[in-house]
Amino acid sequence: MSKRPFTRDQKTTIIYGVLGPIVTLVILQLWLLSATMNAYLGGDLRVAWPAAFFSLACLLLNAGLLRYVYALDAR
Amino acid sequence: MSRDRSGDGKRSPDGKPEAEQPPWRRDFPIDTAQDAYVARRDYAKFLVLTSLAFVVGQFGIAFAGLKRAIARAPAREVARVEDIPPGGAIVFHYPGPHDPCLLVRDVDGSFVAYGQKCTHLACAVVPHVDKKRIGCPCHEGAFDMATGRPLAGPPRRPLPLVKLEVRDGAVYALGVEDRTV
Numbered sequence: 001m002s003k004r005p006f007t008r009d010q011k012t013t014i015i016y017g018v019l020g021p022i023v024t025l026v027i028l029q030l031w032l033l034s035a036t037m038n039a040y041l042g043g044d045l046r047v048a049w050p051a052a053f054f055s056l057a058c059l060l061l062n063a064g065l066l067r068y069v070y071a072l073d074a075r
Numbered sequence: 076m077s078r079d080r081s082g083d084g085k086r087s088p089d090g091k092p093e094a095e096q097p098p099w100r101r102d103f104p105i106d107t108a109q110d111a112y113v114a115r116r117d118y119a120k121f122l123v124l125t126s127l128a129f130v131v132g133q134f135g136i137a138f139a140g141l142k143r144a145i146a147r148a149p150a151r152e153v154a155r156v157e158d159i160p161p162g163g164a165i166v167f168h169y170p171g172p173h174d175p176c177l178l179v180r181d182v183d184g185s186f187v188a189y190g191q192k193c194t195h196l197a198c199a200v201v202p203h204v205d206k207k208r209i210g211c212p213c214h215e216g217a218f219d220m221a222t223g224r225p226l227a228g229p230p231r232r233p234l235p236l237v238k239l240e241v242r243d244g245a246v247y248a249l250g251v252e253d254r255t256v
Contacts, residue, residue: 008108008109008112009108011112012108012111012112012115015112015115015116015119016115018119019115019118019119019122022119022122022123022126023122025126026122026125026126026129029126029129029130029133030129032129032133033129033132033133033136036133036136037136038232038255039255040136040139040140041194041232041253042232042253042254042255042256043235043252043253043254043255044253044255045140045141045143045144048133048136048137048140048141049137049140051133051136051137052130052133052134052136052137055129055130055133056130056133056134058126058129058130059123059126059127059129059130062122062123062126063123063126065119065123066119066120066123069116069119070116
């Protein structure tokens with residue numbers, strides 16, 4: 001039995017649901033960038049690389065969520 | 076009021092059927108639901124691009140930190156002891172020609188040196204040896220002369236500390252230490 005395709009209203013609801021974590025991750029990245037810049041200007045270089053990799057992980061999560069949103073159109 | 080129940084038909088902003096819409100809207104119909112769907116999808120795309128920009132910024136900071144860690148400032152003579160009387164101060168540039176620093180001689184004869192850019196908005200700080208302070212005239216910021224730590228005003232971070240050594244009648248700068256607290 002094949003799955004029924006999503007209606008447009010369902011897709012819109014899904015996008016709203018996906019936007020929640022994306023916005024949260026972007027705000028987290030903004031906080032991380034300002035904290036890292038403050039540490040860098042203060043000469044604390046230890047946090048720069050872990051923060052960069054954590055930010056990259058956030059981007060990959062965001063990209064995965066966006067990929068899912070675009071995959072919805074194919075259904 | 077008729078509404079599209081399937082969620083896939085065309086829908087006007089007020090939800091009324093097309094026959095009840097004004098002529099201008101019938102001439103140029105906009106599918107509001109589809110418009111909202113595409114707008115949210117594009118918003119998600121914009122946010123992911125913002126996320127990419129943040130990652131670029133993070134790695135930029137990380138590489139700048141790596142570059143700074145590799146490039147160590149060389150020791151250099153910045154002044155002769157007899158050139159600065161107790162209570163006096165001079166400006167010198169260290170480690171590069173665009174890095175102004177302040178060398179202050181306290182009344183007891185000891186030397187301290189800090190980067191001259193205020194940690195608030197990079198105004199040039201000036202010494203007030205009688206008050207044991209270094210002040211920023213732009214926003215009334217003040218730093219402790221002995222430690223370089225902020226005492227008043229908007230600055231939150233200490234001034235960069237220039238490590239000094241006095242030998243053979245000369246003052247040598249050995250390196251710069253940026254600090255957060």
